[in-house]
Every structure is written in structure tokens, then in C-alpha cells.
Amino acid sequence: MLTRRVFIQTSAFAAAAAQSGQPKRIAIIATIYRYLSHGQHMGDRFLVGYPYAGAWQKPNIKVVSLYVDQKPDGDLSGERAREFDFHVYPTIAETLRCGGSKLAVDGVLVIGEHGNYPRNEKGQVLYPRYEFFEQCVKVFEQDGRAVPVYNDKHLSYSFEKAKAMVDTSRRLRFPMLAGSSIPVTWRLPSIELPLGCDIESAVMVGEGGSDAMDFHALEGLQCMVERRRGGETGVKAVQLLQGDAVWKAMDEGRYAKDLLTAALSRSDTPLGLTEADGRTQDLVASGELQKLVQKPAAYFIEYRDGLKATMLMLDGAIKDFNFAARLKGSPRIWSTQFLLTPEPNVTYSACLMHKAAQMFETGLSPYPVERTLLVSGILESCLTSKIKDHARLETPHLDVIYKAPKESQFART
Amino acid sequence: MSNSTRPKIAAVVTTYFKYSHAQHIVDRFLDGYGWNGTHHYPPMDLVSLYVDQIGRTDLSKERASRHPAMKMCTTIAEALTLGGDKLAVDGVVLVGEHGNYPRNEKGQTKYPRYEFFEQIVKVFRSSGRSVPLFSDKHLSWNWEWARKMYDTSRELHFPFMAGSSLPVTWRTPSVEMPLGARISEALCVCYGGVDSYDFHGLETIQCMVERRHGGETGVEWVQAYRGDKFWDALREGVWPRALMDAALTRSHTLTPARPGFNHVFPSDADMRRLVKDPVAYRYQHADGLKCTMLLLAGLVKDFNFAAYVNGGRDPWSTQMYLPMPDGRTTLADFFSPQMNNVEQMFLTGKAAYPIERTLLTTGLTAAGVESLYLGQKRFETPHLAIRYQPTKESTYWRT
Numbered sequence: 153m154l155t156r157r158v159f160i161q162t163s164a165f166a167a168a169a170a171q172s173g174q175p176k177r178i179a180i181i182a183t184i185y186r187y188l189s190h191g192q193h194m195g196d197r198f199l200v201g202y203p204y205a206g207a208w209q210k211p212n213i214k215v216v217s218l219y220v221d222q223k224p225d226g227d228l229s230g231e232r233a234r235e236f237d238f239h240v241y242p243t244i245a246e247t248l249r250c251g252g253s254k255l256a257v258d259g260v261l262v263i264g265e266h267g268n269y270p271r272n273e274k275g276q277v278l279y280p281r282y283e284f285f286e287q288c289v290k291v292f293e294q295d296g297r298a299v300p301v302y303n304d305k306h307l308s309y310s311f312e313k314a315k316a317m318v319d320t321s322r323r324l325r326f327p328m329l330a331g332s333s334i335p336v337t338w339r340l341p342s343i344e345l346p347l348g349c350d351i352e353s354a355v356m357v358g359e360g361g362s363d364a365m366d367f368h369a370l371e372g373l374q375c376m377v378e379r380r381r382g383g384e385t386g387v388k389a390v391q392l393l394q395g396d397a398v399w400k401a402m403d404e405g406r407y408a409k410d411l412l413t414a415a416l417s418r419s420d421t422p423l424g425l426t427e428a429d430g431r432t433q434d435l436v437a438s439g440e441l442q443k444l445v446q447k448p449a450a451y452f453i454e455y456r457d458g459l460k461a462t463m464l465m466l467d468g469a470i471k472d473f474n475f476a477a478r479l480k481g482s483p484r485i486w487s488t489q490f491l492l493t494p495e496p497n498v499t500y501s502a503c504l505m506h507k508a509a510q511m512f513e514t515g516l517s518p519y520p521v522e523r524t525l526l527v528s529g530i531l532e533s534c535l536t537s538k539i540k541d542h543a544r545l546e547t548p549h550l551d552v553i554y555k556a557p558k559e560s561q562f563a564r565t
Numbered sequence: 566m567s568n569s570t571r572p573k574i575a576a577v578v579t580t581y582f583k584y585s586h587a588q589h590i591v592d593r594f595l596d597g598y599g600w601n602g603t604h605h606y607p608p609m610d611l612v613s614l615y616v617d618q619i620g621r622t623d624l625s626k627e628r629a630s631r632h633p634a635m636k637m638c639t640t641i642a643e644a645l646t647l648g649g650d651k652l653a654v655d656g657v658v659l660v661g662e663h664g665n666y667p668r669n670e671k672g673q674t675k676y677p678r679y680e681f682f683e684q685i686v687k688v689f690r691s692s693g694r695s696v697p698l699f700s701d702k703h704l705s706w707n708w709e710w711a712r713k714m715y716d717t718s719r720e721l722h723f724p725f726m727a728g729s730s731l732p733v734t735w736r737t738p739s740v741e742m743p744l745g746a747r748i749s750e751a752l753c754v755c756y757g758g759v760d761s762y763d764f765h766g767l768e769t770i771q772c773m774v775e776r777r778h779g780g781e782t783g784v785e786w787v788q789a790y791r792g793d794k795f796w797d798a799l800r801e802g803v804w805p806r807a808l809m810d811a812a813l814t815r816s817h818t819l820t821p822a823r824p825g826f827n828h829v830f831p832s833d834a835d836m837r838r839l840v841k842d843p844v845a846y847r848y849q850h851a852d853g854l855k856c857t858m859l860l861l862a863g864l865v866k867d868f869n870f871a872a873y874v875n876g877g878r879d880p881w882s883t884q885m886y887l888p889m890p891d892g893r894t895t896l897a898d899f900f901s902p903q904m905n906n907v908e909q910m911f912l913t914g915k916a917a918y919p920i921e922r923t924l925l926t927t928g929l930t931a932a933g934v935e936s937l938y939l940g941q942k943r944f945e946t947p948h949l950a951i952r953y954q955p956t957k958e959s960t961y962w963r964t
Contacts, residue, residue: 203814342739417599420888434604487602496827
């Protein structure tokens with residue numbers, strides 16, 4: 153069990169290096185490095201810079217080595233290595249040691265997204281994030297030194313593995329950051345739930361299928377509700393419903409229609425009649441929602457402190473990610489869109505890599521990795537519910553306790 | 566509010582097809598829109614619609630069949646009188662954008678906004694009563710006509726709003742120019758063509774700089790640059806390069822300058838390759854402020870603002886964010902804050918922001934076109950000595 157503890161930790165090495173003007177040396181460990189893969193658009197931020205806060209940022213960070221697990225058609229790893237003067241190594245250990253005998257980097261960027269990996273019976277892609285991480289940690293342990301690690305998206309498809317990763321980072325005292333861009337991108341409107349608020353209920357809507365986009369939607373939800381009074385205390389039970397059961401649950405009041413309406417009111421991408429002739433739509437009141445979404449899914453999350461939240465995957469109705477909540481003592485519904493800016497710039501990934509850069513430069517994680525640990529576990533348990541006849545599952549293992557950062561971390565400057 | 570007390574609104578539009586301005590605007594009165602976390606229906610009734618050109622892709626008939634309370638009218642006078650002999654509505658929406666209208670030798674599309682306005686005002690005069698009017702985009706392609714529209718609204722004392730959705734849409738980041746700020750230079754990087762999106766770029770700048778110390782004082786001259794002269798001006802530093810760079814860092818749509826890269830900052834050579842027809846309007850206000858509007862089609866697809874504010878050395882910048890239904894979204898929701906402000910005018914009888922802003926940007930658009938037409942010569946604008954004060958309250962979308 154994770155105990156309540158300060159999530160910000162500083163490795164001695166990172167603190168010492170921060171005092172010198174030398175660039176931080178980082179290694180990139182990626183499944184693939186192809187145009188518009190996460191590896192490319194996140195890794196490139198450290199090669200060509202990125203926009204943040206009204207300036208083109210060039211952090212004092214140098215990519216010194218790269219490992220790519222697969223080299224599909226369009227692989228850019230060799231080209232990048234030649235242009236930006238680093239090496240692509242055949243193993244993770246060599247990458248972290250830059251071909252030498254000791255750990256030779258100040259930080260590791262692990263991008264285990266995209267590439268050709270099998271799926272399990274729950275529909276989870278078995279990306280080798282845990283395996284990559286373990287190989288990094290093996291070097292840390294052998295060489296007697298650990299450095300900050302950024303892990304893209306959820307920690308692992310398996311909560312057990314994810315928890316082992318976080319436990320290891322605590323044991324070896326290195327800062328760790330993970331997750332989605334959704335918590336750190338622009339919001340429309342630019343709002344944050346007040347720290348310590350009482351949340352009565354929350355609804356998140358997203359689209360794009362499992363298990364890729366449902367993770368993003370769940371992190372969007374989590375980065376909002378973690379700010380409630382008492383902080384995050386973990387999840388007691390989850391359930392995933394599909395098909396007509398999703399609409400039946402709405403009619404039964406298991407999630408609030410007005411919160412769903414509020415979340416959808418923030419969408420700029422209603423489909424159906426809007427695509428046909430441009431009209432605006434109240435998808436809930438008109439009943440169009442049920443017509444448009446052929447395969448709805450509802451992820452029900454019961455937190456240990458009593459909060460109930462629902463994440464709805466509404467493929468066919470919208471193409472964006474929106475949140476709504478009702479707070480005690482607040483007459484209005486709080487709602488916002490997490491702005492996923494367009495391809496190819498995907499400026500939201502610049503927002504995320506700025507956080508990773510901050511961690512590499514300061515040795516401090518700007519927000520708790522426990523958020524992503526909990527979401528990794530929520531997702532896995534929801535997908536287990538899916539294959540267990542959509543049963544409600546108790547989740548005593550999800551007793552993940554943490555505090556939200558006081559400072560807002562989303563793009564607003 | 567009972568039905569009888571709900572304001573009655575007439576809409577007078579050039580054409581009504583999918584993603585035309587009329588469709589975005591009139592649909593919001595008929596079908597509502599997302600606002601403040603709910604699906605909001607304006608507390609007023611759109612009772613009549615005049616469409617100047619009903620083409621093959623027309624949607625007005627479909628809208629009328631779903632909303633039988635909206636009467637399709639064959640003349641503007643009928644839309645305003647509802648078939649009677651006197652003005653019978655409480656507000657008018659004029660949308661003179663899109664449709665087949667001729668262009669003149671300067672490249673201006675001669676949308677009949679002034680002509681529509683004149684017909685509306687004729688009903689006001691003959692009825693001895695005027696009601697609030699919203700006119701979409703710039704007042705007219707013709708400065709003299711625009712000025713006459715403004716003067717008529719003052720003569721007849723009716724609330725008058727106009728302009729672009731740029732001043733009222735989301736901003737990333739969500740920031741407002743401090744009221745009374747000292748601004749030495751301001752700039753907008755945007756896209757589109759002359760006598761079209763240039764107007765949006767000019768409104769982007771104007772809604773910010775009008776908040777400066779002393780308020781708006783008018784514009785003395787405009788100088789346009791295009792093609793080779795644009796690149797010469799860029800090289801010579803006619804406008805502050807740091808502001809242009811800051812504006813570019815606010816873009817979410819920088820065209821990748823190199824294959825295989827999704828997001829790199831463009832060099833001058835990249836820009837020359839990507840931007841086939843660059844245009845700049847540089848102009849000076851009466852109080853000395855200098856502004857530059859840059860149309861960089863091919864490089865960006867959004868509207869980005871930067872300025873030097875209160876003596877700060879670092880540029881102050883934001884993006885006026887348009888959720889554009891060109892593949893990025895399906896709904897042009899930037900019309901929502903614009904219509905919400907117009908609704909406020911219909912409900913309160915007060916314009917939500919000053920018409921003088923759009924009078925000035927109308928004149929600036931025409932002056933930019935004129936400067937280009939005169940061979941990119943500096944065009945003196947004594948007629949743009951337009952002074953006004955901004956609203957204290959922000960009117961852009963932030964809730």
C-alpha cells in the first residue's frame with residue numbers, strides 16, 4: 153500500500169547538477185520514432201525546441217542517446233541521430249550508458265506508445281513500458297545512481313507493474329513523471345476547480361476507443377477531481393457498462409443528465425446533423441446522442457471518500473474531451489473543454505514536454521506520479537469489468553493516496 | 566418572461582448555406598448554442614428571415630420548415646414589418662457575408678451591407694422608430710458608405726454593433742490587455758486574403774490596443790507591403806521581429822517547414838518558401854502607436870497577437886482561438902460569444918462594445934486595400950481620426 157508522502161523528491165545527483173551551467177544530458181527510450189508517433193513529436197521537442205508561455209523554448213537539455221524498440225517504415229531515428237549528433241544504441245543499458253560502462257545521462261524520457269505490440273483479452277495494448285523501466289532501473293542499481301524518469305501515458309497496462317514502477321522510484325529516490333497531455337493542455341474556459349472543493353458529482357466525455365483514448369479521458373477526469381477536499385484517497389470500486397445499459401444508467405440517474413449536457417455544451421465537434429448541415433445541437437435533449445453513438449461505454453468510478461464520477465466514451469457523437477462537475481455550494485455547473493490542438497503541431501505535447509523538461513532541470517516532479525498510477529489502475533479494472541460481464545468490481549488495491557499540486561499545471565500563460 | 570414580451574428579431578442575410586456566416590449566426594437564434602455550461606436558447610424569437618440569394622445549397626427553407634415561427638420574407642421591408650405597414654420587430658441582424666457578388670478593380674467584394682442597411686433604415690424612418698442593429702463583419706467595403714451607416718445610427722439613436730468574432734472568442738492564454746496600458750507596438754500574425762481576413766486581423770489588434778492609455782485616437786496613415794516589398798520590409802525590420810516571433814509561438818497551426826518534423830520554428834527562408842502571397846498593413850495611430858497586421862497564408866491558420874506593453878522588454882502575447890470547422894472542428898463556436906453579445910444588446914438596448922471599433926477597422930481595411938492599389942504607397946488617413954473609449958469590462962469568451 154502506498155502511504156501518504158511527499159511526492160516531490162530530489163535525487164542528490166539532480167540537485168548537484170542543477171547548480172552547474174552544463175546542459176542536462178537525456179536518453180530517449182521509445183517504442184518507435186516515426187513521423188507523428190509520440191516518440192517523434194515528444195522527443196523532437198528536445199531537439200528543435202517548442203513553444204511555451206509565448207516563447208520558443210530551448211531548454212538547456214541535450215539528447216545524447218536513443219533506443220528504439222522497433223524500426224518500422226518511416227523510422228527517423230538514424231536521421232535524427234546524424235543531424236543532432238547523438239547515437240542510437242541497440243540496448244537500453246547501452247543507451248543509458250552512452251556506450252560506456254556507467255550511467256551517462258541525467259534523465260530518461262520513456263515513450264512507450266505506438267508500434268506493433270499484441271493486445272490482451274481486455275483490449276489493452278501490451279506496450280513494454282514496465283519492461284523498459286525495469287531495464288533503466290537495472291542500470292541505476294548496477295551503477296549506484298538514479299536519474300529522473302518521464303514515462304509517457306499510463307505507467308503500464310497492469311496496475312501491479314505500474315505500482316512496482318512507482319515503488320521502485322520511491323526506493324531509489326528518483327523523480328518520476330507520467331501521464332497524458334490532457335491535464336496540462338489549454339482549457340476552454342481556462343478554469344481550475346478550487347483546491348479543497350466539495351464535489352457532488354463529475355462527468356467526463358471523450359472518444360477514440362480503448363485502450364488509448366479512454367486513458368486520456370480518465371486522466372482528464374482525475375486531474376480535476378483530485379483537487380477535492382481531503383485530496384485523493386483512492387478508488388473503492390469500478391464498473392464498465394456498454395451498449396443500451398449506458399443510456400439506461402442515465403435514465404436511472406446514475407450519472408446526471410445536466411452534467412452530461414454541460415460537458416457536451418463545451419464540445420466544438422458534435423457530429424451527425426452538425427456535420428450534415430452545420431447546425432448547433434443539444435445532443436442530450438434532442439435524443440440525437442443515442443442515435444449517434446453506436447457503441448457507448450460508461451466507466452463508473454466510486455472513490456473511497458464517497459465521490460462518484462463517470463467517464464463516457466461517446467464515439468460517433470463528438471471528437472473532443474470535456475468535463476463537468478457539480479460542487480457543493482456553487483449554483484452553476486463547472487465545465488470545460490481540454491483543448492487538444494490540431495495535428496501536426498499538437499502543441500499540447502509541448503505543454504507536456506515542458507513539464508518533463510522542468511523535472512529534468514530541477515529534479516522536482518511538477519505533479520504527482522500517483523495520479524497516473526491511480527488512473528492506470530482504474531483503466532485496468534474497468535477493462536476487467538468489461539470482460540467480466542460488466543460486473544461492479546471492488547478495487548481494494550486502488551488505495552492510492554496523494555495530494556494535488558497547489559499550483560495549477562495546465563497551460564494558461 | 567411570457568412569449569409576448571420576448572424580443573422579436575428579423576434577420577437579413579445574403580445567403581444561407583452550410584458554414585456560411587448566416588447559417589452560423591441565425592442558427593444560434595433558432596437552435597441555441599453551448600454557453601456557460603448549458604445549451605442556451607436566446608430569450609427572443611427570430612420571427613423573419615430575408616435571404617438575398619437562395620442557391621442550390623440553401624438551408625433557409627429547411628430551417629423555416631423546422632421553425633415555423635420564422636417567416637421567410639421576399640423583401641427586407643417585409644422582414645422588418647412582418648407584412649404590416651410599420652416596423653414590427655425589436656432588433657435586426659444583418660449578415661452580408663458569402664454569396665455571389667461582384668468584385669471591383671481593387672479586389673473588394675461588393676457585399677450589399679450598405680444597401681441592406683439603407684433599406685432597414687428606410688423602415689425605421691417611415692415607422693418613426695428604430696431598433697438595435699447588428700451588422701456582421703466590416704460595415705462596408707466602401708469607406709464613405711461605412712461612415713454614413715455610422716452617422717445614420719447616431720442620427721436615429723439606435724444601438725449599433727458590428728464586427729468580427731475575433732475580439733470576443735476564446736484566447737489561449739485567456740488574458741486581457743490591462744485597461745490604460747502603455748503600448749508602443751502591436752502586431753497580429755494571421756492568414757487569409759485581402760478584403761477578407763485582413764479585417765479579422767485588424768479587429769484582433771484593435772480590440773486590444775483600444776484599451777491603451779487615453780483610449781483610441783484614430784489612425785494617421787496606412788502602408789501596405791506585399792510580395793517582394795514584404796520580404797524587403799521583413800529584412801529591414803520595418804516591424805519588430807521579436808513581436809512577430811512571439812506571435813508565431815502562440816500559433817497552434819505552424820506549417821512544418823521541414824519534412825519529417827511536425828513543429829519547427831520557421832527560418833526566413835522557410836517563410837519565403839511557404840508564404841506565396843505575404844501581406845502587411847503597417848499603420849500609425851494619432852498618439853504614436855504603431856501596429857502591423859501580417860497575412861501569412863501558408864504558414865499559419867490562426868490569429869495571434871503580440872505587443873510591447875508597459876515598457877516590458879518581453880512581448881505580451883496571446884492567440885484569439887477560433888475552433889474552425891475546416892476539419893479541425895465541426896462547429897464554428899466563435900460565433901457563440903459574438904451572438905451572446907448581440908443578444909445582450911437586444912435585451913438591454915445597449916451595444917456591448919463600441920461600433921467605433923468596427924468603423925475604424927472598416928476604414929483600415931479599405932485603407933490597406935487602397936495602399937496596395939496605389940502600388941504599396943503610404944496612404945494618409947485623415948478621415949480615420951476616430952476617437953473612442955473601450956468598455957471597462959472584458960467582452961471576450963472566458964466563462
